[in-house]
Amino acid sequence: MKGHVSGPISDTLSYRVSAQTTQAGDWQKSATRDATLGQTSFYQGRVQVLWQPSETxxxxxxxxxxxxxxxxxxxxxxxxVPQNPLNVDATAALLAQPVTVGRNNRIADWDPGVDYRNNNRFYQFALRGEVDLTQTITLTSITSYSNYRQRENRDIDGTPLQVLLVTPYGDLESFSQELRLTGHSGPVKWIVGGNYSRDIGTEFQRYAIRQQTNNAPVGIPLLLADLTTDTRARTYAAFANADFELTSALTATGAIRYTRSNRNFTGCMRDSGDGALAGTLAVIQFVAKGALGLPPGPVPLPGNCATLDDNYDAGLTNDRLSESNVSWRTGLKFAPDRDFMVYANVSRGYKSGQFPTILASRSFSFQPVTQEKLTAYEVGTKISLADHKVDVSAAAFYYDYRNKQVRGRYLDPIFFTLEKLDNVPKSDVAGGEIQISMRPAQGLTVNLAGSYTDAKIRKYVGIDQLGASVDFANTQIPFTSKWQAVADADYRIPVGADHEISIGSTLTYTGKSNAFLGADPVGALKGRTLLDLRAGYGAQDGSWQVFAWGRNVTEARYQNFILRVTDTVIGYAGRPATYGVTLTTKFK
Known part of the structure; x- marks a missing residue:
């Protein structure tokens, strides 16, 4: 349910208030007991006030x-996939659990007696001010503050056993300030400006692992492990952009941006207070220092940081990542008339590096991924045909990545192989896409779209799901299906002078892909075809409308995401067939 109201308060002041909520019952069923999960309860609201004290x-x-x-x-x-089959009791309990993939999108499993209801919230305040300094130059200021809080429980093993129950508590606040000047002079439109942002993120995660097969690597049973991190970042940027009308039909674009970021990180794997994790790391510390001839140092203690540094001393890990880059974009657009346009662009962009939030028995596991660099090449066209009854957009692209950030794995002395972001030295993506919009008859609109994407790793040696070192060169980048397509049809039939019936459907195809590096069979995401249907009745001016809809009406069985953290490989299923009725109305 959603709605909004807007209007003037005075000659210079106006407002808009909007709100919406989504409510739904449980949709998942336990594979081993009479239990359900999956309710939706989401609330959102926005208030905007516009003040125009003068024309400028x-x-x-x-x-x-x-x-x-x-x-x-x-x-x-x-x-x-038990990590430690020698733990006979835990392995037997694990292997007794059902494999639930493919049975039904609703079937899953989770630990009993845990509250899985989120308590996450976000709020933001922003002020945008614009002052026309001259008839051709405008100064714009954008100030914003955002605050996010996360409180939830997640079952990460898909069984009723406590193999891996994670409780992530996190807080993030962000402040940003941007100033820019925009203007035009003859055939040139330009923008220059700068930006500053400050971000502070703190996180606490508790891992409950009492039934994990690797819960006693040195003979001390582990029930819990905690993680605490604090990341603080400051980012500075300056940018400029210009569009040049070389002729009435030809426009050139040029843009450049300099960015500097500094990230400070502190974090550790912390004993929960029962002393088990501290005792485990103390054994590893004792053996390593003796073997390497290292002097005594801080030892892991109950309730304190247990992560071991390069000298196998326990304590908090501190690190810093400073990066800078220059991104840019240039292109040409040729549009001789409103029915035809062709363009070519070349750009370079960066994704900033970051520190991981993972259980790390050794401090080197907290090493950050560095910034990702992308150089993109694209050519395309937009054409209108048959007296604007057919619109065609088509593009071809090539993306050249350096140090692309992917979900890799690393070897931990306690927890074997764990997930971690990693840099792929070289990879690329090549492909094309096309979109066709047709209006072949009165009231009928048909939209067709399709794309082909070939995303390959060209150079990267990493760790596979079983902890082996593998050369992943010439393998597909995870979560990239080669083929995607969408077909949508909407037909509106007039009823009387003021009303209409609408009938529509959407068919979506996503090709197969893989969630893991190297096309590991257990990470295979099958291709899927989803069919959505809708039918409605209402006023032609949109003042009110009621329509019934169904999503995934053919009950396609598919998963959106697959991961392996410890003893199980789990997947998150897409929603089963879902039906509803929507009523919209406008008040004046």
Missing amino acids: MRFTVMANAWQDRSDTQAGQVNAL
Whole structure:
């Protein structure tokens, strides 16, 4: 349900208030007991106030917030892969669990007696001010503050056993300030400006692992392990952009941006207070120092940091990542008339590096991934045909990546192989896409779109799911299906002078891909075809409308995401067939 109201307060002041909520019941069923999960409870609201004290000044104040009280989704078991089969009791209990993938999108499993209802919320305040300094130059200021809080429980093993139950508590606040000048002079439109942002993120995660097969690597049973991190970042940027009208039909674009970021990180794997994790790391410390002839140092203690540094001393890990880059974009657009346009662009962009939030028994596991560099090449065209009854957009692209950030794995002395972001030295993506919009008859609109993407790793040696070193060169980048297509049809039939019936459907195809590096069979994401249907009745001017809809009406069985953290490979299923009725109305 959603709605909004807007209007003037005075000659210079106006407002808009909007709100929406999504409510739904449980949709998942336990594979081993009479239990359900999956309710949705989401609230969102926004308030905007526009003040125009004069023709040359405009100020907009915005506040928006949301709260998510939905359940976290439980995973389906795709495979049971004990890390330590020598732990006979834990392995036997694990292998007795059902593999639930493919049975039904609703079937999954999770630990009993745990509250999986989220308590996550976000709020943001922003102020945008615009002042026309001259008839051709405008000064714009954008100030914003955002605050996010996460409180939830997640079952990461897909079984009713406590193999891996994670409780992530996190807080993130961000402040940003941007100033820019925009203007035009003859055939040139330009922008120059700068930006500053400050981000502070703190996180606490508790891992409950009492039934994991590797819960006693040195003979001390582990029930819990904690992780604490604090990351603080400051980013500075300066940018400029210009569009040049070389002729009435030909426009050239050039843009450049310099960015400097500094990230400070502190974090450690912390004993929960029962002394088990501290005792485990103390054994590893004693053996390593004796073997390497290292002097005594700080030892792991109950309730304190247990992560071991290069000298196998226990304590908090501190690190810093400073990066800078120059991104840019250049291109040409040729549009001789409103029915035809062709363009070519070349650009370079960066994705900033970051520190991981992972259980790390050794401090080197907290090493950050560095910034990702992308050089993109694209050519395309937009054409209108048959007296604007057919519109065609087509593009071909090539993306050249350096140090692309992917979900890799690393070897931990305690937890064997764990997930971690990693840099792929070289990879690329080549492909094309086309979109066709047709209006072949009165009231009928048909939209067709398709794309082909070939995403390959060209150079990278990493760790596979079983902890072996593998050369992943010439393998597919995870989560990249080669083929995707969408077909949508909408037909509107007039009823009387003021009303209409609408009938529509959407068919979506996503090709197969893989969640893991190297096309590991247990990470295979099958291709899927989803069919959505809708039918409605209402006023032609949109003042009110009621329509019934169905999503995934053919009950296609598929998963959106697959991961392996410890003893199980789990997948998160897409929603099963879902039906509803929507009523919209406008008040004046």
